[in-house]
Amino acid sequence: MMVQLRKILLVEDSRNDAELALEALAEHRVANEIVHLRDGEQALDYLYGCGRFAGRSNDKPACVLLDLKMPKVDGLEVLRRMKGDERLASIPVVVLTSSREENDLVESYKLGVNAYVVKPVEFRSFLEAVRQLGAFWAVINEIPEGSLPDGPR
């Protein structure tokens, strides 16, 4: 039986960016299932198994690719919640953003982000960045089992 790869969460409000990211991940043959969430609220619902995702099995994602600028709950807020919750803190978070503002970078690292990638304009560079991320976080890093919080079933 084949090893069930854990999912990768892609939290991205831009459909185009999401498509490019998925294309890039596919390009690099990342085999994990990609869960695309459109904003911070969905991400939190997913992680805590509530709202739309009530009753979801509590498997932990391999990593979270997080955009910063999103409607409703923004990326920094999601990051703060995750790193502030010991059950979620161990999930690697990669901030994927268009923002070159130093403040965002500094704030993200303060909150305990694992990687910060500025989305380059050139697609080729973007591919390269994603490739490295995929190789590093999805494949090599193993996350301890059974540490996702129980959502309402």
Place this chain on the structure above:
Amino acid sequence: MDRGGGVVSATAIFVVVAIGTVVLIGWQLDVGVFKALLPPFVAMNPATAVALILSALSLEALRNLASPRARIRGRVTAVAVTLIGALKLIGLIAHWSSGIDAILFGSRLEAAAPFPNRMAPNTAAGLFLAGVSLFLLHGRRWLRLAQGLAFLTGLISLTALAGYAYGLQALYGVSTHIPMALQTAFALFLLSLGMLAVRSNEGLMRPLTAPGPGGATARRLLPSAALAALLIGWLRLLGQRRGLYREEVGVALIVVGAIALFSALIWWNARAIERAEAARADAEQALRKSEGFLESIVENLPSMVFVKDAEDLRFVRFNRAGEELMGITREELLGKSDRDLFPPEQADFFIATDREVLRGREAVEIPQEAIRTRHGERLLHTRKVPVYDENGNPRYLLGISEDITARRRAEEEVQHFFDLSLDMLCIAGFDGYFKRLNPAWVRTLGFSVEHLLAKPFIESVHPEDRPATLEEATKLSEGVQTISFLNRYGCSDGSYRWFLWNATADLPRQRIYAAARDVTDRKRSEEEIETLNRELQKRVQELAALNRELEAFSYSVSHDLRAPLRHITGFAEMLAKHGAGTLDEKGNRLLGTISDSAKQMGRLVDDLLVFSRMGRSAMTSEAVALRALVEDVRRELEVSGEAKGVTWAFNGLPRVHGDPRMLRMVLTNLLSNAVKYTAPRKDPRVEIGSFVESGETVIFVRDNGVGFDPRYAHKLFGVFQRLHSAEEFEGTGIGLANVRRIIDRHGGRTWAEGTVGAGATFYFSLPEAPEVFS
């Protein structure tokens, strides 16, 4: 009448009256002893006794010359005595009996043994002389005659006394007449002494009573010589009577004795004079000494001292300070008067004051008088004092003058500043009133000085400021200085002006000295500045808000503007991949152009963001080693492959002060520019160096590249300003704008030189001293 004379005359009066009275009592009661002392002696005639008493009374009247009644009494009695003597004398000469000496006790006179008692001729002569003398003594004119007659009286009585003493009746009796009684002789002698003594300070007696050595000699010699003569005579007679020697021998002895005795007297007298002289000389020397002492005090006084004769007001004395002050020696001055020395009206003034002092008999103070000296005009403070002689008459005029020119000049100088001062100056008393105000008060407040002096100063102060002002005044009176105290004073137009005070107090004199500056205008401008500052503060806040908006905007730009670009390139690439094989060459080229344009726009956005951040981001200031920084940038350029085959030259790159990150950006820009524009050259060369010029460190980057048209040099540092097309040289046109912005923020300047085809030099300067950057 001196004291000795008074005693002599009083004694004479008393004794003579006593003798006369006793004799009269003797006649009345027939007591022999009272009349004639001893039996063989003749008795005194009662008329003689009366005459003697009368003459004593006349003499008594002389002792009180000032009383007119006494003078009349004295003269009447004197006439009576003269008449008694005269009547008797006339009777004797004319062999006619006036009976004057037989009026009283007539019977008893006749019964007297051995013959009737009558007044002796010499007694009559003595009484006559005494009467005339006494009468004259009451007058003014015949004093010397009177005294001569008195002396003659004395000689008559003395002859009689000598007769009694030597036992020679010839001396007290005259031929066959009755002799002078012993008491009479004695009384007459005393009377003559009293007459000589009673006005002993005048006439013939003057030399005898004079205080000098002459008087002293006379007083000493006269009685002793008289006594000595009497004594010698007596001794001679005594010896002769006892038969010790003959008459001739007696004469020889008397001569020798007289010589001896008078020699002794003269020696004694000479010694006395000698001693008196020595004492006088001592006293004189002492006086000279004390005069010398005074002289040296007067000479060395710092004030001018002069003495003028009270009569003609000529200078008789002048001291050294005077010589120096007037510029005139005492030889030139002494003996002259003010008229010889000063202009007429001035001399008149001095003389008038002098006369006033002498007339008024008191010192006069002249607080300020101008006087012309050889050193120019001087101001004197003079005191003039009258000096009197022993009789209390003005003898000299003493003047003491102090030169107050310098003091007065200093006062005038201070007064000038006082009048000129733009600040208000005043002296106030602890009683709350101004004592003195300078003209600035009138100029500033519009009130007259009199108006301000007339009321307590606190009434001029703004009611709101009065408590604080009074508190400050109280502190001043306790010795605390006032520094920068503010209050408001009312002006004549009803407005108030702000005064800034400094003050100090003189506690013993109860005075406050204060200076006030009108700071109304300053306060107004301070308030204006305050308002402006508040407005500025508001602007700054507005600006900060704007800045925040701008930041939010650039955040959006950085995020939202880049996203579509990224999508364009991403999807173009995906399309290229997806359509590989189906797209022809043109299709591929079009896709490539879309992608390139999007990339170019991405770079523009990025550079713009950097540029805008450059203007806003915080700056540090630290020492930066330029050399190391330049090396670092060069390495980067070489690594990236941009700077291929470039010859580098670095010289004199110092340490500067600035933000290292920003300076790095400056150098990166300039060096990559240099590399970029030298690329077409076969031997590209970039030189980086520095020099110091007027307080600035100037750093330059020189290349031998394509250069530029110097006409457009001013456009180089503008945003999006390019002198070359993007086809020739890549670039967004923001790099040099960034350089300028960074250097501006460091307080430096940027400029460039170049010619087309002959390379370019870019300069930037940094201030030598590190500035405080905002």
